[in-house]
Amino acid sequence: MGIDPGSRKTGYGIVDMDGPRSRHIASGCIQTASDRPLPERLKTIFEGLTAVIQSWRPAEVAVEQVFMHRNPDSALKLGQARGAALCAVVLAGVPISEYAPRAIKQAVVGSGAADKSQVQRMITLLLSLSEPPQADAADALAVAICHGHTRQTLRRFGSAAVLAGRRR
Amino acid sequence: MGIDPGSRKTGYGIVDMDGPRSRHIASGCIQTASDRPLPERLKTIFEGLTAVIQSWRPAEVAVEQVFMHRNPDSALKLGQARGAALCAVVLAGVPISEYAPRAIKQAVVGSGAADKSQVQRMITLLLSLSEPPQADAADALAVAICHGHTRQTLRRFGSAAVLAGRRR
Numbered sequence: 001m002g003i004d005p006g007s008r009k010t011g012y013g014i015v016d017m018d019g020p021r022s023r024h025i026a027s028g029c030i031q032t033a034s035d036r037p038l039p040e041r042l043k044t045i046f047e048g049l050t051a052v053i054q055s056w057r058p059a060e061v062a063v064e065q066v067f068m069h070r071n072p073d074s075a076l077k078l079g080q081a082r083g084a085a086l087c088a089v090v091l092a093g094v095p096i097s098e099y100a101p102r103a104i105k106q107a108v109v110g111s112g113a114a115d116k117s118q119v120q121r122m123i124t125l126l127l128s129l130s131e132p133p134q135a136d137a138a139d140a141l142a143v144a145i146c147h148g149h150t151r152q153t154l155r156r157f158g159s160a161a162v163l164a165g166r167r168r
Numbered sequence: 169m170g171i172d173p174g175s176r177k178t179g180y181g182i183v184d185m186d187g188p189r190s191r192h193i194a195s196g197c198i199q200t201a202s203d204r205p206l207p208e209r210l211k212t213i214f215e216g217l218t219a220v221i222q223s224w225r226p227a228e229v230a231v232e233q234v235f236m237h238r239n240p241d242s243a244l245k246l247g248q249a250r251g252a253a254l255c256a257v258v259l260a261g262v263p264i265s266e267y268a269p270r271a272i273k274q275a276v277v278g279s280g281a282a283d284k285s286q287v288q289r290m291i292t293l294l295l296s297l298s299e300p301p302q303a304d305a306a307d308a309l310a311v312a313i314c315h316g317h318t319r320q321t322l323r324r325f326g327s328a329a330v331l332a333g334r335r336r
Contacts, residue, residue, distance in 0.1 A: 043255065043259065046255050046259065072239065072243040073243070075240040076237060079244040080247040080250050080254070081247075081251060082248050083248035083249060083251020083252040086206065086210050086248070091211065091214065
């Protein structure tokens with residue numbers, strides 16, 4: 001399961017990576033009401049993700065690593081949403097891995113410099129979707145696929161140590 | 169109950185404001201292990217505060233409002249800790265109020281421009297503590313007292329509407 005946390009929209013995407021291909025299981029977006037108080041919005045994210053995790057029981061969760069943000073105000077908002085999202089995952093007892101944005105684009109598009117629309121197009125192709133997923137759901141599916149690829153590669157080489165190193 | 173969230177230390181303080189004076193009930197600091205992964209540290213904050221809330225059953229919780237942060241990286245870290253802390257409170261069903269830093273200093277020291285050590289000294293005096301509380305616990309007690317004063321003033325004037333306006 002991949003998660004793309006955000007104070008207004010939190011995308012999630014669940015992918016089955018057991019076979020040779022990635023299969024889309026579920027994806028969507030948890031939207032918070034911008035006119036509601038902050039604690040209530042964090043509750044929506046926490047409870048929304050908890051419900052998704054309880055429904056689909058993902059084995060592992062992956063999120064995008066956050067690097068230096070330009071704007072402190074948006075960094076605080078993203079942080080709060082991220083805190084709520086990660087709490088939901090860790091309290092459900094699901095292990096979390098983090099991936100750099102470049103690694104995610106590399107895994108999905110084949111180039112670390114790909115833009116958002118290229119990621120969305122490749123997600124649609126890779127998962128044989130009839131239409132492009134919503135933008136935040138697409139980002140969540142991308143980090144799920146990146147994690148799936150990484151796991152498969154590591155399993156092939158039997159290197160659990162490297163995987164452990166990637167987990168934060 | 170006042171909470172002062174932080175990625176390394178989250179202070180909390182519980183004060184009984186039912187009588188004419190503030191009485192110290194409990195205070196302390198939830199410390200996260202800086203060498204542990206982020207999700208685990210957020211879990212420590214969430215579970216620590218949940219345990220405190222379950223022990224003391226505070227009627228209301230108050231936190232300091234965060235204004236524009238200088239450093240985006242620390243804003244993200246604070247945001248994540250704050251997200252975990254607010255999730256613990258809101259999931260326990262306790263209402264949350266936020267107060268501006270100046271309002272907290274004004275309520276405790278009588279001046280919005282007071283420094284940290286003045287707040288710590290006044291908290292020790294106001295709550296008749298035998299020694300100054302740990303810094304983050306003192307900040308949490310300060311926001312609890314600020315909230316208690318505000319509630320008492322409003323109750324005196326029977327103005328629940330103003331209190332509702334302060335709640336975010």
